[in-house]
Amino acid sequence: MLPAPVGGPVPERHVGAEAALSGGLTSLLGAAGLALGLSVIFGDPRHLRIGWLLPLVGVSFDLDPLGGVFVAATGAVSVAVGVYSVGYAKRGRWARLPMVTLPLFVAGLLLVPAAGSVTTFLLSWELMAATSLVLVLSEHRRDAVRSAGAFYAVMTQLGFVAILLALVILAAAGGGDTFATIAAHAPGLTSGTRTTVFLLTLVGFGSKAGLLPLHAWLPKAHPEAPSPVSALMSAAMVNMGIYGIIRIDLQLLGPGPHWWGLTLMIFGALSAVFGVLQASVATDLKQLLAYSTTENMGLVTLALGAAALLSSSGAPAVAAIAMTAALLHLLSHAAFKSLGFLAAGSVLSATGLRDLDKLGGLARRMPATTVLFGIAALGASGLPLGAGFASEWLLFQSLIHSPHDSNTVLALAMPLSVGAVALTTGLGIAAMVKAFGVGFLARPRTAAAGAAREAPASMLAGMSLAAAACTVFAVAPVLLGPTLRHVLGELPTLGGSAEGPALGTILRLPGVAGSISPGLLAAALVIAILLAVGIARWSTRHRPPATETALWACGADALGPRMQYTATSFAEPLQRVFDDILRPDTDVEITHFAESQYLVEKVTYRTRLDDPVEQRFYTPVVRAVRMWAQLVRRAHNGSIHLYLTYGALWMLIVLLVAK
Amino acid sequence: MSWLAKIRRVGRMVEPAGEAPEVTVAPPTGVTGSLQLRHVDSGSCNGCELEIAGAFSPVYDAERFGARLVASPRHADAVLATGVVTHNMRQPLLNTLNAVPEPRLVIAVGDCACNGGVFTKGYGVVGPVGDVIPVDVHVPGCPPTPPQIIAALRTVTGR
Amino acid sequence: MSALGGAAAALQVVGVLAGAPLVVGGMRQVRARLEGRTGGGIAQPWRDLRKQLRKQQITPRGTTVVFALAPAVVAGSTLLIAAIVPLIALGSPLDSVADLFGVVGLLFLGTVALTLAGLDTGTAFGGMGSSREITIAALVEPTILLAVFALSVPGHSANLAAIVTGTTHNPGQVLTPGSLLAFVALIIVIIAETGRLPVDNPTTHLELTMIHEAMILEYAGPKLALVEWASAMRLTVLLALVANLFLPWGIAGADPSLLTIVLGVAAITIKVVVLASLLAAGEVFIAKLRLFRVPELLAGSFLLALLAVTASYVLAASN
């Protein structure tokens, strides 16, 4: 049978069997990755070199605890996604191509952190990029998907070019292809080379991690991809950008000057605030989650920058806290963001809706999905009992405990970044309350939302795995203590020499006074809530029997679903407060009756929120590129002789240069 | 600073409270001295509204007897109905009463609410409040003065 | 931490439970007197609570467990805060479980619960109140955390006991610009978080001007009682906490004796009464801000908190 057209629903096929195969393969790969990563973290590093696979350099893998933690995280996410995708692909009647590509994508994701040499790294990176592009395009019949795919392709390839240049320069200067040799020669590099490599990699990896201003592909591609793929991209692929920054800039190039850490902090803070701002006004559920990814990667980058800055200004203990915060937040983000996208996917497959303004009332129709998304949202909002709480607490501690005697840079950077992180947390709470409260509570706003059905068992199983991970991060980060300590040991330049924070039942910070215990806090909170419930039962015997009545409609008979607040109206105050940054274009047109100017026939209110950075930053670039293309086209007049002349000229130039 | 001076000059402007009248209606929940009211204008001429506003003003200060006007019938113990019930306000009045949690009272303020007043047998009216919902306390007068309203409230709050 | 320390923590919870309605009643009373009225008396909120607890429980049709559970979550988180923070004595067994950041987190957990409840009803006013409440909460967060930062600079710790002991040991730092600015910023934050004037008018009847009230319009009977009680407790706990962070004198030590506990109770009572009366008296002179002028107020408090941090940085560099 011929390969089916991508994405199209193809009736005569046992989609179920194929979905089970692809999902199972994905999960197996993930499980293998998880096991391998853990074994490396707690055992010895693994080396693998396959000479014949690639001419000249060969392929070499070299897995140490730092890579291991990324491999393990990717593997864990893939397990959940694989289980989930069995049911999802069956429901969505996936075509064959995405089913085949999904495991390949996971393989690429697992290979990147394991790569031991520049060549291998670039190859795995390209594998990851290409497969993810195919997956993003799997529903290519929709225009939105096609435009998003094109945008994603261009951005990711540009990023790849930057990384390619940087690594080639590094390999040339480092006198070798494998990271080990480069690390050996790293101290001898000139500061010029270091700076060039740092800037190039910052561009390349930053665009992959969705940092401002190179984030623009992320809120387009992640929502348009099928939800399991969105989960993989948002929870595993963006991590690779962070991995690159840690591996190349912070580990190989060693301790950089002050301004490296400062640059990372600035970009991180900008990305965090901007991303959360966009998330808090977004009305598309998956786009909201995608912007929240930008936000969280920004937080991680800020923590990395803080770690670099602190260690370069002689505070290894605090730097270790910042580094732990970065890694812990990375992992917890992987947990709650994958859960969030999977839950959003089950909503999408049950209602065909992503627009929060049309959703609502899912709590009664999809209780399990509602609870699971609630766990994810709680984690994303960084509140106690949430997965993100411990890591954000560590981040705050590292920021407020920086040494502030006679160091102007720290004295300026730390308070401002505390303000930025705090604003991010606050707006993040608002965004998640909107996503959960408007999307899942209250009454359905459309018939489609009213007709929602609970997701099948396999999808629920996949989500439950992610939810379990979230719970671990929320109440027992103690379980991750050893892992993080091993990884921290790998990074001597980031305070790895100093003793990292002790993630016991009670998190204690050595060197600085500070302690918290998520687990005990959760237990105490439960007890307190029970106490409150008990208080509310006081003098029950005097009460008339409880009843259930209609909602109070201010005397009117019934409240229509359209009288509810929507996501747009919920975010309106925030949009108004941050008017100068968001630049919404709203227009109100009032049509009067022909009879009189004083009688209003109807009022239409329309508001549109475009990504302002995209508006200001990308449009001119695109215009410039187009002009350049026009110029180039002039050189192509189709005459073969002319082309031959070009070739000859180039050869001459090359010869002259090479001489 | 002129504010402080004014406050000192004015001092206490509230009318002296008479002795508490005997409790005719037992307080709904058995807790004396607390009565939240939801006011419903079921077709009044706003005369009674003015007097009710006066009753809660600093001069008469119904709050010192534990009475308070609230925004939502869910928070209320009693419905304070004024005016004759018009056809359009009949259902809203019923809805409001049903929204009030048990045990609850209905206080009809003004002649129109008690017996229809000048609007009796008007083409647009259903009748006095008593024809639509059971009334526990009547406050006659067109409009009743704030002291009358307060006296009626005190018979319920028992303060 | 000793047995008496645990007893003191329990006593704090009980004291907040019993005292919070009286604090609110006292504030209403101060206001009434300044307006020339007699007022309902300090015990009026207690009467209202006891009455609400004897009324029928109503579940609006279409609401979920979120609506049913939110009051308990708000009250519970507030009670937990009351158990953690040093009000009477320093030796709370939970002191190492949550520092000032944890307390802030619990505070926002309560806010979020109530916000979700407001959305869960699906009424226009519920959504409106939730939207406004969460907006203000989001804008308050930077101020509150920067103030925490400023407080934690002298003692090099965000743990409450450490901060309080640090202040008791060198009282001079209370009068530094840093701590004064932080104090003002925190007061503004408390006003915004507990829905007092000029951010929100707790006694309004107009749904369109409501923030906190609009979220709880659907609650009746015992649940309403719990919500009202919780908001009173939040106000009390926050006032007491601020009082002790800046004027910790009279608080009992880490392993208190009966006498010191009694002294601590007396001290905190006096502090809260004074602070609450000042707040209530201030409210007589100000009107509610327009909703979109509130960001100005919060930006101002943010500025004060930032100044506090920078000032305490420079001064901490000195000593």
Place this chain on the structure above:
Amino acid sequence: MTQTTYTGALDLAAGAFLLAAVLIVWRRELRAIVRLLAWQGTALAAIPLIEGVQQRDAALITVGVIVLLLKALALPVLLGRVVGTEVGERRESTPLVNTTASLLITAGLTVLAYAVTRPIIALDPTAATRAVPASFAVILIAIFVMVSRRRALSQAVGFLMLDNGIAATAFLITAGVPLIVELGASLDALFAVLVLGVLTGRMRRAFGDTDLDQLRELRD
């Protein structure tokens, strides 16, 4: 007095000095602004007084008293008169930068001031120099006020804040400039205010109010 109380008092004075500047940015009512300016003058006068008491220096105390009379009494009274005569413009017309933004800008300026004055502190870390950032921040804020406000009176207030800031910096860095110089500066400020008073009066007669944007009309 003891060293600690001296330090505390000096920090407090500096903090009040800075706080007054911030509040001047915050408030809109011209009367409130003038009152705040008087408070700032008091805080400014407190600095030489404290130092004088600390160093048993009569000259400094005299300077402090004179500054108190000028900055906390004379100038505010004069400005208050101007406000009193300004019928119907008791409020600053909406400034060029909205309040929230200008508050955030103020925050930035203050942080900047703390940053740039660190070398001075490092140079000679005494209690006095450690308060210099506050006074320097006031200078920056004053310039910002003069840039962003419309009314002639607010401009005058900005100018006076600038003068206060410079004076405070002088007091803090070189425990007090010579008496005569300080007096000269203050008297300059006094004359400037008188001139501005006259100017505003003229402007009101010419344009009806003192919105400085209207000066553009003089161009042609």
